[in-house]
Amino acid sequence: MKPLLKTLTAAVASVFILGACATGTPYQRPDAAMATMPGQWNTAGGEDAALRTVSRVSAVSIDWWKQFGSAELDRMMTQALAANHDIAAAVSRIAQARGAAGIVDASRAPTVDLAGSAARTRSNQSGIGGTSTGAQSSQLSATVTYELDLWGGKAAASDAARARVDYSVYDREAVALLTQAEVAANYFEALAAKDRLAIARQNLEAARNVLSLVEVRHDKGADSGLELSQQRTSVLNIEAQIPQLEQQLRAAQTALAVLLGRAPQDFAIEGESLASLQLPALAAYQPAALLERRPDIRKAEASLEAAHADIGAARAALYPSIRLSATAVAGGVLTSGSSFASSLAASLAQTLFDGGRLRGQVTQSEARKTELVEQYLQSVLTGLKEVQDSLDAASFSETRRSLLARAAAESQEAYRIANVRYKSGSQDLLTLLDSQRTRLQAEDSRVQADLARFSAAVNLYKALGGGWAGNAG
Structure with a gap:
């Protein structure tokens, strides 16, 4: 009997030792995340452009949108953070996760159960002089x-x-970062739509003035009906652009209203032009900083950490469980006094056969972690791409805007000269119409290039992780 007991004891001890060696390792960030990091970002325009950018950069602050210098945008950001329903739902998910964590932590603590009972009994003895007796007991x-x-x-x-x-x-x-970026982007789109509307209306007024002149010349026989129809067509084409721009303005404002948690009806911004804003200058942090700065990358890594811990939990389920219990019982009977008893017990449980269910859970957990590693690495690559694209967009949009601003100035001068020559009779209407159309297109393109610069700045802020409080930078 004793040799058998020793053998069983040794077997149990071996299981304990093997189990202790198989409880898992601490989480480590995948090495491939750092291996994919470039040493620096590519800078459009060469080293000279890079030096000019670095010399005028500003850090990504928590309230990065204030760098644009708009009090109205500041107010909208405050309202969005307080009233946006997507953010509120995300806050509720935090509370749910904390509640679930509390439930899991509670399973690690002892459980205490308390039970009580009380009873009363009565017995009667029959016959002459019979008596009645009773007793009360509790436990x-x-x-x-x-x-x-x-x-x-x-x-x-x-x-x-x-x-x-x-x-x-x-x-x-x-x-929250996505909401902030969308608020800024839609605000800038609304301002750009107002700028484009102002340009279209100014050009419409100028075209109508030319139409009045053509009508006078037509009445005097200086212009033909063809020239009159051509200018009327030009006026109508410009007029047709205005409803489309008004619709774009309305769409940007309704999108803003929803982001702010407000009904879109009758919502309108106060700002009138992109020219009222200032364009901040900033440069990207080192690529490796994205692993800590971007909340979406941190979120992907947190999911990976959870999956890593799940493997440890699944592996632990393969080994025996030991449960300790202690019970104390106090009781009493009215006629015989009180009593007290206690017990201490330990139980060992081990699943011998479950059809491979526990092993399957380990395999599933390991495969899940492998999947999440790939998703995490993909999120890192996506972050690198978005920053690089935003840097390129910021640089190229600046160059394009400068060229289009010069083109708009030249088109304005060409239109002025063509208008003067047409009035003096030294130039035909076709040349004036062409310069009129070119002027409108150039000025409209300049505004869209301005919008692209502001959009690139917003996208760069977002790609860098904004300025949320958890940033390491």
């Missing part, structure tokens, strides 16, 4: 149960739950 018991976490399964489950809380926090930050 109170308390049981404390605790499961040992020998293999670290419960600790791993808690780690996974905390990682999912982090995931929900980063998710909220990502939603």
